[in-house]
Amino acid sequence: MADADRAAWRRRSVLRVVAPARARKLAKVPFVELADGRLQGVVSSGTDIERVYVSSVTATTHAYHCSTNNNRPCGGLRGAPCKHLHALADEAVVQYGVDRVARYLRVEVDDTVATGRQVLSRMDTRHEPTPAAVVFSRFLRHLAYLELPASPAPLPELQWFPSTVAGR
Amino acid sequence: MRGTQVAALRDGVPAGLPDILDVVAGFDEALVRGFARVGEQDAAALAALAGALAGTPLGDPVAEAAGKVTAGSVTADHLAVLAGARSALLGAAHDALLGQLDAALGRDRSPWPVTDPAATPAGPEPAGGPAAGARAWLHEVAVSGWRGVDHELLTAAGTPIETALAVPGLRRLAVLLDGLTAELRASVPVGTMPQVPARRWADLWARGMLLTQAAPPAAPGTGTVSGRLLPLGVDLHEHDTAVQAQVHAILEPADGGPPRLVRTTVGAAKVDTIVGPAVWGLLRACPVLLAALAQRRAVTVTDVALHGGDLRWDDGRARLGEPADPFATARVLLGPATAAPTAPLDRHPVAIAEPVLLEGRVVRDDDGTLTVDLDGHPVAVDTDRLPAGGPLTPDLVAAATALLGLLRWDDGWSVQPLAVLATVKKQPVEAHNGDWADGVTDARVAKAEARAGDAVAVLRERAGRLLRR
Ligand SMILES: [Zn+2]
Numbered sequence: 001m002a003d004a005d006r007a008a009w010r011r012r013s014v015l016r017v018v019a020p021a022r023a024r025k026l027a028k029v030p031f032v033e034l035a036d037g038r039l040q041g042v043v044s045s046g047t048d049i050e051r052v053y054v055s056s057v058t059a060t061t062h063a064y065h066c067s068t069n070n071n072r073p074c075g076g077l078r079g080a081p082c083k084h085l086h087a088l089a090d091e092a093v094v095q096y097g098v099d100r101v102a103r104y105l106r107v108e109v110d111d112t113v114a115t116g117r118q119v120l121s122r123m124d125t126r127h128e129p130t131p132a133a134v135v136f137s138r139f140l141r142h143l144a145y146l147e148l149p150a151s152p153a154p155l156p157e158l159q160w161f162p163s164t165v166a167g168r
Numbered sequence: 169m170r171g172t173q174v175a176a177l178r179d180g181v182p183a184g185l186p187d188i189l190d191v192v193a194g195f196d197e198a199l200v201r202g203f204a205r206v207g208e209q210d211a212a213a214l215a216a217l218a219g220a221l222a223g224t225p226l227g228d229p230v231a232e233a234a235g236k237v238t239a240g241s242v243t244a245d246h247l248a249v250l251a252g253a254r255s256a257l258l259g260a261a262h263d264a265l266l267g268q269l270d271a272a273l274g275r276d277r278s279p280w281p282v283t284d285p286a287a288t289p290a291g292p293e294p295a296g297g298p299a300a301g302a303r304a305w306l307h308e309v310a311v312s313g314w315r316g317v318d319h320e321l322l323t324a325a326g327t328p329i330e331t332a333l334a335v336p337g338l339r340r341l342a343v344l345l346d347g348l349t350a351e352l353r354a355s356v357p358v359g360t361m362p363q364v365p366a367r368r369w370a371d372l373w374a375r376g377m378l379l380t381q382a383a384p385p386a387a388p389g390t391g392t393v394s395g396r397l398l399p400l401g402v403d404l405h406e407h408d409t410a411v412q413a414q415v416h417a418i419l420e421p422a423d424g425g426p427p428r429l430v431r432t433t434v435g436a437a438k439v440d441t442i443v444g445p446a447v448w449g450l451l452r453a454c455p456v457l458l459a460a461l462a463q464r465r466a467v468t469v470t471d472v473a474l475h476g477g478d479l480r481w482d483d484g485r486a487r488l489g490e491p492a493d494p495f496a497t498a499r500v501l502l503g504p505a506t507a508a509p510t511a512p513l514d515r516h517p518v519a520i521a522e523p524v525l526l527e528g529r530v531v532r533d534d535d536g537t538l539t540v541d542l543d544g545h546p547v548a549v550d551t552d553r554l555p556a557g558g559p560l561t562p563d564l565v566a567a568a569t570a571l572l573g574l575l576r577w578d579d580g581w582s583v584q585p586l587a588v589l590a591t592v593k594k595q596p597v598e599a600h601n602g603d604w605a606d607g608v609t610d611a612r613v614a615k616a617e618a619r620a621g622d623a624v625a626v627l628r629e630r631a632g633r634l635l636r637r
Contacts, residue, residue, distance in 0.1 A: 010366040011193060011579045016552060017365055018354040019442040021408070026626040033627035035353055037319040050633060069634075095441065100354065109383045129587075131517045133280065141330065141629040145409050146624065150453070154478055157344040157375060158405035158412045158512040159521070160368065162584070163447075163608035165562075 014128060016164055023096045029091040031139045034104045039092055040135045042069075043084040053084040054132035054139075058118070059105050063128035069136045081120055089116025169273070169524045172545030176272035177581050178545070183263035188257045189579075191531065193221045195254055196370040202313020202637075203242045205325030211238045214250070221253050223611040244307040251377035254370070259515035265381055265577050266510070268518055275522070280476075280509040299336045301328035302345060303380040306373060314369055317358045325349045341379040347371045347407040350440075367579075371516065373635040393474045394422040396489065397432070397467040399460055400523045401572055401586025403554035404447070408440035412445040413605075415457065415525045416574065416586070418501045419469075419479065427505040429523065430459070432479040442623050444556040445608045456473075456486040466492040477508020494587055494600065498525040498572055521574040526583060532566045540571060540583065548582040549573075558601040559610060560585055569593050572600075 009015065023104050032041040040056035044147075045067045053074055055066040066074035066084050076082030081089075093116040102109040171497040196212030199209060207237035214234040226249075236242075270277050305328050308321060325345060332342035335376045335402065355361050396416045405412040412435035419428045434457060436450035451458060460467045466489035502525060510519050528542040530549065538549035549571070551562045565571070568588040575585055587600040608614040 006363055008197070008579065009363055011189070012365070013368050013371050013516075014578050015365050015368050017351040017368070020406075020443055020556065023443050023446065023620040023623065024441065026441055027620050027621065028536050030627060030630045036323050044630075052630075052634070138384075140635055142439055143627060143635055146357070146627055146631060147334075147441050147635075148437035150434070150436045151339045151343075152480070154414065154431070155340055155343050155405075155410065155412055155435060156511075156519060157340055157347070157372075157379075158410060158435075159518045160372060161347050161405050161407040161410075162361075162553045163404035163406045163557060164552055165410075165554040165556055165560075 007016065014160060014162060019097070019100075020164065022097070024094040029087050031142055032088060032092045032095055033138070033142075034092070034096065034101070035138070036134070038135075039089065039101065039105055040138075041088045041092070042136065042139045043087050052103060054082045054135045055082075055088045056130060056135055057081075057085065057105065057123075057125070058128075058130075061090075061128070062105070062123045062125045063130070064125050065128060065130045065152070067129070067132045069132055071132050073129070079127070081125060085120065086117045089120050092116050169526050169542060169547070171545040173272045174542050174547055176547035177268065180268050180272065182261075182268055185261055185264055188220065188261050188299055191216045192254060192257055192370075193367070196366040199310060199370050199373065200314045200364050200366050202311055202312070202316050203237055203247075204311050204316075206238045206240070211430070214215050217250065217253050217257075220536070222257070226253055226256055228271060229441055230582065242307075242311055244303050247307055248303075248312050248377050248381060249618070251374040254374045255516070256341055256380055258371075259512070261514040262510065262517050262519060265517055266522075269520070269575060270507070270575075273522070273524070274503075275507055276505075277507040277509060280512070296578065298331050299341060299380040300336055301331055302338075302341055305345075306377050306380065309373065313531075314352075314364050314366075315359045317352050317356065322349055322353050322356065334610055338379070341376060342373055342380065343410045344376050346409045347423060348376070350408045354394065355583075371518065375516070378590060390473060390475050392471045393479070394470045394472070396422075397430075397460075397479070397486075398492050398494075398501065399464070399602070400494050400498055400502075401574075401600060402461055402605070403521060403574060403584070403586065404557055404601060405435075406438070406443075406447060406555075409437055411436055411438050411442075411450060413448075413451060413457075413461075413602075414521075415461065415602075416521070417479075418497055419474075419507050420501075421567065424551040427501050428477070429502075429505040429507040430474070430479045434481050434483045439627065441627075445558075445604045445617055446620075446623060447557050448607075450604075450607050454475070454481060454483045456483050456488055457481060458602075460486075461600070462606035463488075464491060464494060470611045481507075494572055495570060495589065497526065498523065517577045520577050521584070523586075524573060524575045525585065526571045526573065527569070529570070530566050530568045536562070537563065538566055540568075548580070550576065550582040550584045553584040555601055557604060559599045559603050559613075560588065560601060564588060564590055564592070564597070564598055564599055575631060 037059045038056045043053045045051035057064045066082050198213045218231040218234040221227050230253040233246040236246050258491035265559045290350045332338040400416045403414045414433045419430045434454045468487045468489050470485050472485050527539045528540045540547040554560045567590040570589040572587040573583040573585045591596045
């Protein structure tokens with residue numbers, strides 16, 4: 001960025017600071033986020049429609065965990081990330097792009113890294129149990145947005161957030 | 169718009185505007201560093217802010233707040249006063265710019281009604297009210313500065329946002345904080361960002377601070393109106409958890425009064441994975457409005473509330489009318505229509521969005537930027553504001569021969585396209601932002617949408633099974 005562009009950028013009210021999330025199929029991994037210093041989310045069980053797995057990787061320590069929402073450890077964790085963590089990382093890359101996921105997790109990646117699974121393989125990961133409740137309650141809050149009644153009045157603050165063609 | 173009007177906009181920079189913007193920029197840079205320790209440069213910026221307000225009713229409180237914050241006593245009340253001072257300056261900038269626009273276009277605008285000061289807002293929200301958490305969070309942000317924002321501070325925003333979402337009167341605050349924290353979360357650690365969007369984040373911080381003080385006063389002069397609504401175009405707003413479609417239209421009152429330039433707005437809460445044309449699916453509670461947009465038709469409204477220029481949409485009081493070409497509406501009615509004033513709290517240059525019709529050639533620069541040429545006078549086209557839920561693309565806009573858009577100001581004037589008449593491969597093409605309101609009409613985009621599947625349906629199924637009822 002040239003200096004003139006930088007100065008102009010600091011003086012504008014409407015800027016695209018973050019690219020919008022990209023649309024993806026939600027059936028397998030209904031929820032992914034980069035928040036609380038973790039890549040975290042919820043993965044639907046392939047066998048039991050009532051069950052979901054809560055999976056996460058911490059940015060600073062690269063510690064991972066996977067369990068059911070009732071805190072029962074995932075049977076797939078055998079000294080390495082399970083298939084739910086792979087699915088979570090892959091969908092995170094679809095949603096946010098590989099650069100943003102890698103930057104958040106503080107992983108150095110090159111052009112050969114295209115999937116979440118590849119990002120995970122570049123990390124020196126270790127297993128460390130974390131409670132599922134925090135992530136699961138964030139997922140429930142996420143779902144609760146769809147139940148919120150619409151505002152009856154206009155929201156003038158959304159003038160700062162124009163819809164943008166980027167990402168299509 | 170004519171070339172002479174463009175020249176009047178370009179040359180008639182309101183007196184004092186550059187000075188106001190410099191004072192605001194000084195405050196914004198201070199907020200990047202935070203108020204934990206106010207250095208020499210930031211102390212000067214706070215003094216300049218106080219100086220700019222000297223002699224106004226805000227003068228004394230701002231001077232006191234600036235002095236206390238510089239001396240290290242950073243209370244939420246002092247910060248609220250500083251947020252008010254910054255907002256007052258940008259409110260004045262808004263008024264000057266809109267006045268300049270009205271003068272250039274010859275646009276008639278009704279004044280904001282004078283209200284009884286005794287009747288305006290109730291006092292500030294009592295301490296400990298539902299906005300207290302948000303105010304405390306904004307206080308903490310101002311102390312740490314944008315550069316000091318970390319995961320912990322962002323996690324701490326969760327509870328205040330949840331609280332605000334549950335209170336209908338605080339929806340504006342909740343939506344603002346959701347948008348701001350999503351950007352901060354994606355930018356952490358902000359300390360390593362090459363560039364901080366200083367004006368933008370300070371705008372959101374200051375507005376948030378004001379929204380935690382008291383519920384905004386209702387617009388005076390509220391009444392109901394009936395008549396024919398002729399849409400000009402739709403402006404789509406969205407972030408991760410909110411979407412809003414703002415329709416700019418001409419209202420022809422049934423009582424024979426002069427045509428009025430109005431906005432009508434519908435919206436919904438959403439999640440980040442619902443993007444692009446899928447957002448229209450969240451607005452299905454307004455089928456008449458969506459059909460009017462998609463089919464470019466007029467609407468007859470009966471006894472709907474009108475707050476200033478804000479027509480409160482009520483689908484039950486709306487009936488789909490005859491076909492109405494927005495370009496024809498603009499040609500015939502934009503000139504004589506009376507525009508509405510902006511509510512005091514909303515006065516900020518970002519609120520300026522004035523419908524205009526530009527009939528001229530679009531020129532594409534080497535770097536891809538587009539301008540409309542009107543008799544040799546260029547108007548910048550803001551292609552960053554083409555919505556993901558509509559058919560307009562930079563290529564289509566580049567081929568335009570006529571453009572219906574919103575005149576906006578963001579450190580300079582530009583036009584945001586709402587619709588274009590274009591020539592593509594020697595064929596005339598017409599495209600409007602609202603064309604897909606009732607479903608995607610482009611086969612390629614529709615196919616991509618179908619491949620991604622119905623996000624809303626999947627999430628509703630998950631919610632049905634997992635949310636405790
Ligand atoms: Zn697992």
